[in-house]
Every structure is written in structure tokens, then in C-alpha cells.
Amino acid sequence: MEIKQTAMAGTLESSDIQIVLSQGKGVEFDLTSDVEKQFGDAIKATIKSVLDAYQIDNVLVKVVDKxxxxPVIKARAITAVQRALDLKDQPNWEVL
Structure with a gap:
């Protein structure tokens, strides 16, 4: 599926994550996190699993992790994807 619009989910509060999805070429990550060295690959893998479930393969993913x-990362990724695909009112229950 193709990204229809830039979308964001999450906040910059402690213990949260902000994910912004926009059109891109391939799957590109721009990750900012204090724990990137320890958990960066796991954060990207969690988001990538959601993108794969929605068959999204051309996206720029900007992530600010706090x-x-x-489970929070997955929930924010699902929300951002549904907003980016304009599926806010039609959740994909299989992904959940």
C-alpha cells in the first residue's frame, strides 16, 4: 500500500514514542533515542513488523523515542499507519 498523507502518532513525553510516516523510497528510518545503541534494532523491527502487516514498502519513518x-511502539505504529493510509475509521483487526 502507498502512504496517502503524512501522519503522526505519539508524544514526546517520557515513556512514549513519536512516529511520523511520510512517502519515501524503500523503508528508511530516522531514529532518535537515548537508548538507540541498546534497543534501536528492536524499535525498528517492531515498527517494520507493522509496516509489513500493512504491506507498506515505500515510507520514511521518523522516530523520536523517549x-x-x-506494546506502546506497536500501538503508535499502527495508529500512524492507519492515519497515513486514511483508514482511521476502518481498523485492520488482523494486525492487532
């Missing part, structure tokens, strides 16, 4: 746990 210590979010994996």
Missing part, C-alpha cells in the same frame, strides 16, 4: 515499551 523510552517506550514494545
Amino acid at each position: 523510552g517506550a515499551l514494545t
